[in-house]
Amino acid sequence: MAAGGTGGKTYSFKVVLLGEGCVGKTSLVLRYCENKFNDKHITTLQASFLTKKLNITGKRVNLAIWDTAGQERFHALGPIYYRDSNGAILVYDITDEDSFQKVKNWVKELRKMLGNEICLCIVGNKIDLDKDRHVSVEEAESYAESVGAKHYHTSAKLNKGIEELFLDLCKRMMETAQADERLKGNGASQSASSRRGVQIVDDEPQATPAGGCCSSG
Amino acid sequence: MSQRTERRGIHVDQSDLLCKKGCGYYGNAAWQGLCSKCWREEYQRVRQKQIQDDWALAEKLQREEEAAYASSHGAQTQSHTQSTAPQTHPGHTSLGPFSKFEEKKTNEKTRKVTTVKKFFSPSSRTAPKKETQEVRTTSPSLSRHASFETDQVSKDFVDFLKNLQKPGREIHKQCRAFIVNMSGKKDLGADELSECVQDFYQSMADRLMSHYKGSSESVEQVMDQVEKYIMTRLYKSVFCPETTDDEKKDLATQKRIRALHWVTIQMLCVSMDEEIPEVSENVVKAITDIIEMDSKRVPRDKLGCITRCSKHIFSAIRITKNEPASADDFLPALIYIVLKANPPRLQSNIQYITRFCNPSRLMTGEDGYYFTNLCCAAAFIEKLDAQSLNLSPEEFERYMSGQASPRINSSDADWPGAGQTPDVVATNPVLAQLNHNLELLSSLNSRQETVMEAAQSLQADLLSWPQAVKREVQEILEKYPLQILPRTVSAIDANNMDNENLPPPLTPQVFAG
Numbered sequence: 074m075a076a077g078g079t080g081g082k083t084y085s086f087k088v089v090l091l092g093e094g095c096v097g098k099t100s101l102v103l104r105y106c107e108n109k110f111n112d113k114h115i116t117t118l119q120a121s122f123l124t125k126k127l128n129i130t131g132k133r134v135n136l137a138i139w140d141t142a143g144q145e146r147f148h149a150l151g152p153i154y155y156r157d158s159n160g161a162i163l164v165y166d167i168t169d170e171d172s173f174q175k176v177k178n179w180v181k182e183l184r185k186m187l188g189n190e191i192c193l194c195i196v197g198n199k200i201d202l203d204k205d206r207h208v209s210v211e212e213a214e215s216y217a218e219s220v221g222a223k224h225y226h227t228s229a230k231l232n233k234g235i236e237e238l239f240l241d242l243c244k245r246m247m248e249t250a251q252a253d254e255r256l257k258g259n260g261a262s263q264s265a266s267s268r269r270g271v272q273i274v275d276d277e278p279q280a281t282p283a284g285g286c287c288s289s290g
Numbered sequence: 291m292s293q294r295t296e297r298r299g300i301h302v303d304q305s306d307l308l309c310k311k312g313c314g315y316y317g318n319a320a321w322q323g324l325c326s327k328c329w330r331e332e333y334q335r336v337r338q339k340q341i342q343d344d345w346a347l348a349e350k351l352q353r354e355e356e357a358a359y360a361s362s363h364g365a366q367t368q369s370h371t372q373s374t375a376p377q378t379h380p381g382h383t384s385l386g387p388f389s390k391f392e393e394k395k396t397n398e399k400t401r402k403v404t405t406v407k408k409f410f411s412p413s414s415r416t417a418p419k420k421e422t423q424e425v426r427t428t429s430p431s432l433s434r435h436a437s438f439e440t441d442q443v444s445k446d447f448v449d450f451l452k453n454l455q456k457p458g459r460e461i462h463k464q465c466r467a468f469i470v471n472m473s474g475k476k477d478l479g480a481d482e483l484s485e486c487v488q489d490f491y492q493s494m495a496d497r498l499m500s501h502y503k504g505s506s507e508s509v510e511q512v513m514d515q516v517e518k519y520i521m522t523r524l525y526k527s528v529f530c531p532e533t534t535d536d537e538k539k540d541l542a543t544q545k546r547i548r549a550l551h552w553v554t555i556q557m558l559c560v561s562m563d564e565e566i567p568e569v570s571e572n573v574v575k576a577i578t579d580i581i582e583m584d585s586k587r588v589p590r591d592k593l594g595c596i597t598r599c600s601k602h603i604f605s606a607i608r609i610t611k612n613e614p615a616s617a618d619d620f621l622p623a624l625i626y627i628v629l630k631a632n633p634p635r636l637q638s639n640i641q642y643i644t645r646f647c648n649p650s651r652l653m654t655g656e657d658g659y660y661f662t663n664l665c666c667a668a669a670f671i672e673k674l675d676a677q678s679l680n681l682s683p684e685e686f687e688r689y690m691s692g693q694a695s696p697r698i699n700s701s702d703a704d705w706p707g708a709g710q711t712p713d714v715v716a717t718n719p720v721l722a723q724l725n726h727n728l729e730l731l732s733s734l735n736s737r738q739e740t741v742m743e744a745a746q747s748l749q750a751d752l753l754s755w756p757q758a759v760k761r762e763v764q765e766i767l768e769k770y771p772l773q774i775l776p777r778t779v780s781a782i783d784a785n786n787m788d789n790e791n792l793p794p795p796l797t798p799q800v801f802a803g
Contacts, residue, residue, distance in 0.1 A: 083506070087653065090617075099616035113612070119604040121617040122659040139659055140617035142666075144559075146678040147621060150666040157653055 083133040086246050089155045091179045092164030093172040094143045097198045100229035101164060102138050105239055110230055127243055134243050151179070152186055159246045160192040162238070163222075167197040168205040173213065180220050192245045193222035194238060201228045340474060348470040355444065355466070439587070440523055447519040454512070457501055464494065465516060469523050476527050480534045484645035487524075491517070491648055510650075517648050518588045525587040528646065530638040539637040546671060547632045552689045552696055557679045558622045562603075563610045570720070572609070576602035577631040584634045589647035592639060593657040600660040603627060617663075625667045640665055 092098045099120045100110060106123045109115050117123070121140040126133065141147075141154045155161060163179050165172040176195055183191060195217045197208065210226075217224035223241065227234035309317035309325035321329035447465075451458030468490050475483065494516055498509040530536045555562065564570045579599035586592045603623045607615035615623075628636070643652070643661060652658045670678070676686030688694040 094618060099614070099618075103614065115614050117614050118601070118608055119616075119620065120614040121620045122656050124656075137655075137659070139662075142617045142621035144618060144622075147666070147670065149673065150621075150669055153662060153666050153669060 083135060084247060084250060085135040085137065086159040086243065086250075087137050087139060087157060088160040088162060088242065088246075089139045089141055089158045090162050090164065091141055091151070091155075091176075092143050092162075092196075093166075093169075093175045096143070096164045096166040096169070096172050097229050098140060098143065098164050101162075101196070101198060101227065101235060102140065104229040104232055105235050106138070108232070110232070125239070127240075129240070129243055129247065132247065134247070136239070136243065148178075151182060155183060155187065155191075158187075158191060159249070160194065160242050162194045162196055162242070164196045164198050165208065166199050167208050167226075168199060168202050170207045173197075173208045177216070180222065184220065189221065190249065192242060192249060193220065194225060194242050195222050196225045196227055196238060198227050198229060200226045200233065201230050344470055344474045347473070348467060351466060351470065352463075355448075358445075443519055443522040447515060450515050457498075461494070461512065461516065465520055469520055472520075472524055473527070476531075477533070480528070480531050480536075480641070480645060483528050483531070487520070487528075487646050488649065490520070495650075513648055513650075514590060517590060521588050521646055524646075529587075529642050530635065534641070536638040536641050540635045543636050543668065543672065544632060544634075547629055549690060550629055550671070550674065553626075553629055553679065554696060555626055557681070557696070558626050560622045560626045561611050561615075561619045562606045562623055562626075565722075566609060567723070569606045569609050570723070572602045572606035573627065573630075574720075576600075576606070576627045580627060580631045580633045583639055589643045590651065590657075592643055593647065593651065593661055596660045596664055597657050599627065600624065600663070621663055621666060621670075624663055625670055628664070628667045628671065636668060640668060 125136040163176045310323040311328040315325035583595035676683045
């Protein structure tokens with residue numbers, strides 16, 4: 074549901090950022106949106122909600138990146154955050170085995186709550202510290218494949234792999250949204266959940282979207 | 291004996307079971323003792339009458355509003371409308387059938403929904419409705435105030451739509467029809483009401499989208515106004531409706547937050563240092579904003595309050611940590627603010643925004659993010675336990691029951707409200723500031739006193755000084771009395787003994803030469 078609105082040719086996507094306390098979520102988004110790392114001159118007041126406008130193959134994309142509180146005690150609040158999101162970036166620290174276990178928990182939860190409609194990215198951050206690596210590349214990549222996610226290696230410090238990560242994610246979310254549209258275009262499911270994104274020709278009254286839903290309930 | 295009662299019971303039941311209209315079929319208590327057929331007829335009649343009433347009301351409102359519109363814009367506008375009338379007409383007819391269809395559709399839907407609802411739970415619906423009416427009549431000042439507010443909003447709305455000209459009229463008509471329609475649905479459940487409003491937003495947005503050829507900015511602008519108008523008018527009937535347990539939840543949350551008064555900023559690991567005056571200023575502003583939320587009527591305005599509150603929290607964190615706040619910092623801080631503020635009717639407000647806010651704003655926008663965080667904060671507070679504060683269960687229990695209060699940094703509870711014990715040394719930043727100021731004042735006071743003393747002694751000194759000088763002079767005068775010795779006047783050289791040894795005075799010599 075709530076695939077990015079396609080008013081005109083603009084897609085809006087919501088991406089949640091999940092990961093334990095100090096795996097570098099904030100550095101990752103700040104590097105992506107401001108191209109700065111540990112910089113005293115960062116202009117944004119906050120790094121918990123950031124937006125980025127992209128242009129991918131002639132289509133405009135508005136990306137809203139939602140940071141989530143990674144502390145263990147807020148774990149139960151996850152579903153409130155990732156409801157209606159189109160993509161999720163799960164970050165772990167390659168030097169910290171525990172953070173990778175956390176990622177596994179989140180993947181399970183996300184798949185349970187949102188099914189396959191959400192594009193998952195598993196991100197091993199801090200590859201500049203490769204000598205202290207505690208999560209093996211093979212293990213991480215095979216795990217990602219087994220849950221239908223893509224795996225990336227990044228370093229916010231060295232600005233490695235971040236641009237690719239987001240670009241790739243956007244493309245995947247666009248594909249999902251387009252597939253969704255095609256499904257709706259067939260006219261099979263006109264449920265009330267398809268808010269926004271249904272184009273109506275003015276003189277042709279729309280097929281009632283909610284009537285069916287209400288009477289069936 | 292038992293046989294008799296049984297027989298009698300059956301006999302009594304039998305008459306009850308039959309349809310009250312006497313058509314011979316069995317009736318049902320759920321249908322007020324009628325059979326399904328008679329009930330449908332009866333219900334249809336009542337419903338028909340209600341629809342007619344609604345329409346009469348709608349027409350009356352329309353007339354009133356048109357009169358207001360005409361009078362407020364005078365003869366000039368009138369001539370304008372007359373001259374443009376032929377132009378608007380063709381456009382109007384093209385939109386006309388569609389709008390009619392829309393209304394009809396909504397009406398049909400309502401009927402269906404209410405019928406279904408009525409069938410399942412008819413008796414429980416009537417009581418709360420009566421109650422609302424009573425409440426309404428007993429508080430005339432409140433309703434008058436509200437009507438003033440709604441009038442203002444209606445006027446603004448009309449002003450705004452005037453700029454849009456032709457579609458503006460259409461939008462106005464639609465909104466009014468919708469409000470009238472909604473006023474007949476007060477006894478619906480909150481979810482159904484929400485569904486109706488959301489469907490209205492949806493169809494309105496779609497129509498605007500096709501009108502503006504996909505310019506989402508103008509659509510959003512109009513939608514904001516539409517939301518403002520309809521939600522201000524509907525607020526009374528849909529905020530915290532009796533059909534839900536919102537009010538109960540509000541009270542529960544309020545009680546819960548009060549019970550948690552002992553939670554300190556350290557337990558939540560909030561990265562805000564309230565010792566810094568700028569930070570505590572931002573904290574106060576954040577608290578004010580979150581409390582203000584309840585006074586707003588339009589979901590978007592409520593969201594605005596949450597956003598402002600969040601911005602202040604971010605400023606506070608930024609000042610403390612000197613780096614942009616992440617969600618890891620933000621959420622605990624927001625929880626802390628909510629605990630300190632104990633915002634009125636928190637759950638109702640959250641529910642109201644969820645149900646009646648324009649969904650596009652809630653899903654993707656920045657406002658939506660902050661709202662989501664507020665929902666998280668509320669959920670966290672609800673489920674908060676010893677573990678989430680890094681306390682042992684025993685400690686948590688003791689604090690909750692009020693047997694003990696945490697002493698951190700040699701200080702007591704963080705709350706002025708908790709200060710039942712008079713010897714509490716408050717860590718509340720405002721109180722700390724106050725104490726600090728008092729200390730400053732008292733030290734200033736003592737310094738002033740010493741200055742005053744010094745000044746007085748100086749004055750005394752000044753006064754005594756001339757006397758002392760006088761006295762001294764006197765003493766000296768006494769000690770060395772002035773003796774005026776008789777003066778012997780003599781030739782200058784009289785006493786000079788050496789005179790004889792002096793050479794004779796030079797005599798002028800004439801040099802001839």
